[in-house]
Amino acid sequence: MATKELKTYTLAEMKDRYIGKVGTKERDDYEYELRMDVLGKMIKAARQEQNLTQEELGKLVGVRKAQISKLENSANSATIDTIVKVFKALKAEINFNVKLENNFVKLV
Template identity: 45%
Template sequence: MKKQKSTGPMIDMSDGTIVNLPNNRKRGKSLDQYKDEQLGKEGTPSRDLFELELKMELIQEFIRDARKKRNLSQQELGDIIGVNKSQISKLEKKYDNVSISLISKVFKALNARVKISIQMDQNEFELA
């Protein structure tokens, strides 16, 4: 077996996999460069939509994981906050028409604190 020449620092991943990072990054692109090319620069409608959808997916994934950690079914969580199981299912399955009110109720039922920060011009408003 031929030994491969190391081109950069070795990183030992938690699963035991060893990843070799190249020192020459000029050939590759940063994540920001890739997003700029594929989605548009920050502030463009396509990039803003992508970022919003990504944030919503993270919130939905957090809700599903928190519900499961608390051993609640979708039906049980729905009963606690007074909505149908189908609304909880839609919320967890990337349904894009979700109200802040529903998200707030879900987090309250899961004993999670929600903090929303709004920045506009030189003003900042925070809901906690």
């Protein structure tokens, strides 16, 4: 009895197939959500490293505990201003890179 060889796929191939090709709205939305999720996890880790509660961080930033919770669970509803305030309150350095065509513009 012959065994059938299984076809393997890369992660990129699976994303292209099930989410959409790079440059499509679906893929852009997916990549954006993924980055925002990582950003929220970074905020939570930095807060915990500083031994702050969500309520304490909220007071430092000038927002309610619920907003910190939302930010940590999905940063896509936050403004850049709020994110910068959170990292400043955490005494964390944050850098943004903006790519214009083939050139990077660094914002510190």
